[in-house]
Amino acid sequence: MFKKILIANRGEIAVRVIRACHEMGIAAVAVYSDVDRPALHVRKADEAYPIGAAAASESYLNIQKILDVAARSGADAVHPGYGFLSENAKFARACADAGIKFIGPTAAAMDAMGSKTRARQAVERAGVPFVPGTSRGLESFEQAEEVAGRIGYPVMLKAAAGGGGKGMRLVHGPEELKSSLEAARSEAERSFGDSEVYIEKAILNPRHIEMQVLADEHGNTVYLGERECSLQRRHQKVVEEAPSPIVDPDMRRRMGEVAVRVAQAAGYTNAGTVEFLVDQQKKFYFLEMNTRLQVEHPVTELVTGLDLVHLQIRIASGERLPFTQDDVVIRGHAIECRIYAEDPDNNYFPSPGKITLLLAPSGPGIRRDSGMYEGWTVPMDYDPLLAKLIGYGTDRDQAISRLTRALNEYFVGGIKTNISLFRRILSDPDFRAARLDTGFLDRLLKQKRAEAPADPKAIEVAVIAAGIFATLGAAAAGAGELAANGSANSGPSPASNWKIAAHKEATR
C-alpha cells in the first residue's frame, strides 16, 4: 500500500480524498495556488505545497510543478480527483515516467476513450450500441448530407474532442446542415484546437444515465449500478440519483454488462463511468466514457455500501477487487445536490466572496461532502462547486424528504448559493413522479416561477426580526471581515486584491 499520496486538486474532492487517505493510514499531500492558502484541503492535509498563481494553468494544471511536489514530498502516488488533470493522458504518462503511480486508468485507456470518435470506434468493434451515426470525423459536407439522410433528421453534430456543449449543433433539417456544420467545426477548432466533428441521430428528450465500473489490474471488471443524471443546466449536471427510477434489475444487468464490455475494450483499470443516452423506449446508447472519479460518485457509494475512493487506491496499489459482481447489491435510494456559489435570482451568476455564516445540516440519511467553512472567502478563480449534499432513504420518496429537510437546515450567508433551486426541483410534481429528461431543468427554469404570495406570518416574523437585529446592533452580527485573517495570511485576500486592481483601472 502507498505511504503518501499527493492530491492534485482542490475543493471538496481534495478533502474527500484526504479523508480516504487518513482512513487508510496514508499521509496526504496537498497542493495549493496562491488564493487557496486558506482553503479547507490545506487545513486538512499532512503536507501542503504552494504551486503558483491562481490561474489553473499556473498551478493545478501545471504538470511539472505537481511532479516536482511529488518528488520533493516523496509521494508514491497521485490522486487527480475530477476536472483539472484527471483525464489528461499526458499527465498520467508523466507520472508513470517519474515512477509515481497515477490513481486512475492507464494513459493508453485514457487515449482510447478521450476522443469521442475513437471511443465510438472502440465500442463499435466491441459490439456496443451507440447512437446511430458516424464513428469517425466527417470528411465532407456531402458525407454529412448522406449520413443525415440515412439516419434521419433531426441529427446532432458533435466535436470529437468536445465537452460542456461546445462544438455541438442540433440540426432539424437538411437546409440547416451546411451552416451548422461550419459553425460546429469552427467552434470546435476555437474551443479544443481540433475541428473534427461527427454526426449522430438526435435523440429527443433523452435521459442521461451512466454506469459506474471498477476494474482491477488483474483482469476483473465489475459494474456498480447506474446513476440518473438527466437534471442538467447548460450541459452541467445539477442533481444526480441512484438508482435510476426507470432502470429495473434486468435493464441494469444489460447496461452493466455493456459498460463492462466498453471498459474491457479500452483495457480499462480503476474507476470509470460509461455514459448512455436512453430514449423514451428505454433503449440505451453509448455516449462516452469518463476516465475518472465522477463528482456524483457518492450516490453510488450510498446505495452499494462501498467506498469508491478506498477502492481506487487499493486497485492502484495492485490489490484485487475484494468482491465479485454477485456481491454488489443496490439498496435504498440516494440523491445528490451540487451546491454552487451562484445566484439563482440573477441568472445563476457566480457568487464568490466571504462566507459570513454557515449552518450545515446533518442527521439521519444525510451525507455532506464540503470544501467550505465559515469565514472562508470563496475565490473567483475556479468552478463554483462548494459542497455536495446527498440524501439517502429506504426509497426515493424518503430520500427526497430527508434531502428537503436538510436543504431547509442549510444556510450559507455572505454569498449566494443555488440551495433554493433544489427546494424547487425536489418539490416539482414531475420530479417527484420521476418524469425526467435532459430538458427537464431548462423547462423548469423557463416557467414563470409561481410567485406564491409571501406568507403574511413570515413577513411579520421578518419585520420583527429586522427590528431586533437593528436593536442588538453590531454585537449580533456575524463574522463579516475577520480582522486578523488578512494579517495572519501570507498574502492579501482576494477581495482586497480585486479592490486594488479595480482602483488601478479607475485611476489610470
Added chain:
Amino acid sequence: MFKKILIANRGEIAVRVIRACHEMGIAAVAVYSDVDRPALHVRKADEAYPIGAAAASESYLNIQKILDVAARSGADAVHPGYGFLSENAKFARACADAGIKFIGPTAAAMDAMGSKTRARQAVERAGVPFVPGTSRGLESFEQAEEVAGRIGYPVMLKAAAGGGGKGMRLVHGPEELKSSLEAARSEAERSFGDSEVYIEKAILNPRHIEMQVLADEHGNTVYLGERECSLQRRHQKVVEEAPSPIVDPDMRRRMGEVAVRVAQAAGYTNAGTVEFLVDQQKKFYFLEMNTRLQVEHPVTELVTGLDLVHLQIRIASGERLPFTQDDVVIRGHAIECRIYAEDPDNNYFPSPGKITLLLAPSGPGIRRDSGMYEGWTVPMDYDPLLAKLIGYGTDRDQAISRLTRALNEYFVGGIKTNISLFRRILSDPDFRAARLDTGFLDRLLKQKRAEAPADPKAIEVAVIAAGIFATLGAAAAGAGELAANGSANSGPSPASNWKIAAHKEATR
C-alpha cells in the same frame, strides 16, 4: 397520519424526532424548561412551549404540563424520545385518556416489561431462556440462600425496579449473601421506592447484546438485527455497534425469534429492544426489555437502511409494517460513539458550560445526531449526552477507520468532552479484534495510560502556535461570552445564575 406531534424531550433526540416530523410533513411541537430556551430543539421546532423550571420533575417529567401543551397546541400525538417519560406507563395511560396517541407501546405492555421480575415471569411463560434464578422477588434470606446454593455462586442480586446499576450486588460466596441482600434491598428502596430484589446467576465477562424489534398494531412483529453494547462505564453504554462481531446469521435468527416471542408475550407494539446477556459459549439469556427507542438506534438504521422514527410514527398512526422479516437485510457495519460533556482527564466529571468553538465532522460514512451548537451553553441540569457520532463502513475495519478519522476532525472548545476516550477505544488492539465484554472498558480505564512521550514536532507546533495566538491577541479569539446573548435571552444565563447563587452562599 398525524398532523402535529409534541416531542416530550430535549437534546439530540428531540432534534432527531423533529427532523423525522419535518420529513413526513408533520408539524413539530417542542417543550422546554427555563434553562433550555436557547436549546437546539427549540430553534428547530414549529412551536415551542415553556414548561417550567430546570429540574426535570418541574418540566420534562411533569405529565400534567406536557398534556396541557398537547391540548393547547392541538397535537394529535406525543413522541417521548428516550429517558424522561418514555417508559412511564402512567404517562402512556394519561395520553390515551386525553385522546392523544402515545408513540410507543401500550401502557399494559410497558407494565408487563417495566418490572424485571414481572418481565421474567412473562418470558418464562413464553419459554424464553433467561439467566437462571428467581423470577419473583425474594421472600426471605433463607430462600436466597437456597436458590444461590442451587444455581451456584457467584450470583447477582438485582432490584426488580432497577436500572443504572442501582440496587445491584455481585455475591461471590455464601458468607457475603446476607449483608449484600440487605444492602441491595435498602438501596433499591432508596432509589426506586421498592425494595423488591431477585437473584440470578452471575455470568462472568458477559457480552451485552440486544435485539431491535418492531411491531405494528395489526399483529406483525419483526426483528431488525442485534446491537453489541458491551462497552459500558458504570453500567452506561458508551460505544455500540451493529452487527455484533460474534453473531452469525443463525444466531441472529435464533435471538431475533426469541425477541419476537418476548414482544408478543407482552402484547408489544411499536419499537422496542430485547436485551440479552451472552456468555462465553455464545449462549444468550433474556435480561430485560426496553420499551422505547434506544439511544443507539442509529447503528441499526445504518445497517438495515430503515428509519426507525419514521416507522414508529407510521406504526402509531395505525399503518401496517411496510415490509416483512425476509426483507430485512443487514449490510455493512456501524459504530456509535456517545459524545458526553465530561472530562476524561478528571475522572469523567461532567463539564457543562459554553461551547466557544465547534468543528463538526462530515463526509463519507459519517452520521452526526447532535443537540449542540457553537455559542450554546450546556446546562448542568441534565444528562451530559451532547451528540452521537456514528460511522458506517463496508466492514467493521472501515467503520472504525472512518469513525477515527471523524473523531480527529471533531472539536468542541470551551467544555470538556470524552472524544479522546473514543480515540483510545478505537485504537485498542482488543477492540480492533472485537474481544469485548462488559468489563472491557473498566479494564481499559484502569490501565495506566500508556504515556506516549509527546511528539517533539507536535510540541514545536504548539509552542509556535501559542506565540502566534498571543501575538494576534483578542482578534483571533473565538466567541467566548456572546455579549448580546444574555441580553436577548429572556432570562439570565445558567452560568450567571450559578454565580449569583454561589455569591449568596458565600455572603450569608
Added chain:
Amino acid sequence: MTYDITIDGKQYRLDLNRAEGRWSCRLDGREVEVDAVLARPDVLSLRLGNLAYEVKCERVAGDMHLWVGSSRFAAVVRDPRSLRGRVRAVDDQGPRKLTAPMPGKIVRVLVSQGAGVEAGTGVLVVEAMKMQNEIKSPKKGTIQKILVSEGAAVNAGDVLAIVE
C-alpha cells in the same frame, strides 16, 4: 425604539422595547408577544406567541436580508426620528448605472461609448468562476460612459457603465 421597516414594498411601524431581558413589541399598533434569543451571531430563535422560528440575517454591503424558513426578505429599517437610512428616491428616468453582480474580470466590452442600446442589449461580459456573464442594459438609451476596459478586475457593486 421605533422603526419604520419596509419589506416587499410595504411599510410597517414597529415599536420595540427591551426591559429586564424581555421584549415588548407593537406591530402597526397591535401588541405581539415576542420572545427572542440570539443563538449565534445573525441567527435568532424567535417565538411569536408559541410559534417558533429560526431567522437568519444576511448583511451584504449595508443591505439586510432576513431568512424565515426558506423565504428571503429584503428589509429596509429606518429610524423615523433620524435622517440616517432615509431612502433616496430611485429615478427610473435618469441615468442608470450598470454594476458588477460579482467580483470578476471584464473579458469583453460589447458596445462603445455613445452607442444606442435597447433594454436587454449586452454591454459587457464579466468572467468569474469559469463562467462568462453578460451584463445587459436595464433600459433603452445611450451608453453615456464605459468605466472599465477589457482585462480589468472588478469587485461586486463596482460601476461598469452608465446608460442614459
Added chain:
Amino acid sequence: MTYDITIDGKQYRLDLNRAEGRWSCRLDGREVEVDAVLARPDVLSLRLGNLAYEVKCERVAGDMHLWVGSSRFAAVVRDPRSLRGRVRAVDDQGPRKLTAPMPGKIVRVLVSQGAGVEAGTGVLVVEAMKMQNEIKSPKKGTIQKILVSEGAAVNAGDVLAIVE
C-alpha cells in the same frame, strides 16, 4: 515579540516577527519557516516548512491549551520583558485549596472543619448532570476550612475547602 513559552514543564524561547503578512520565527535560536493563516477564530492553519497542521486554541479562564491533531498541550506564555504572567511558585507544603471541577451543587459535606484527612479522603460531593462526584483531599493534613454548605450552587473553580 519574544516569548518564553512553557509546555509540558519545558520552557522554550520564541522570537516571532510579522512583516508584510509574513512571519519570521526563531525557536530557541533556531530559524523555523512558518506560514500561518487564521482560518477561523481559535483555528490556525499552520505550515512549518511544508508540514501542515490545524491547531485549535482553547481558552478557559486565562489558561491556554493548544490542540495539535489529537494531542492537547497546556501552554504558559510569558513576555520576558514584562512582569505580567510571571508564574507564582506553587508551594506543595502549604495549605491547598479544593476547587469545584465543574459547576454544580454541593450535595454532601463529608468531613467537618478541623478533621484530619489522608490523601484521597473524600471531602465533599458535588452533583452535576445527574452525576455525583466526590472531591478528594489532595494531601494528608487537616481541614482548615469548609467554605460551602450542603445545597450550595458552585461554579467551576470556586474554592470549596482548604486543607493544610
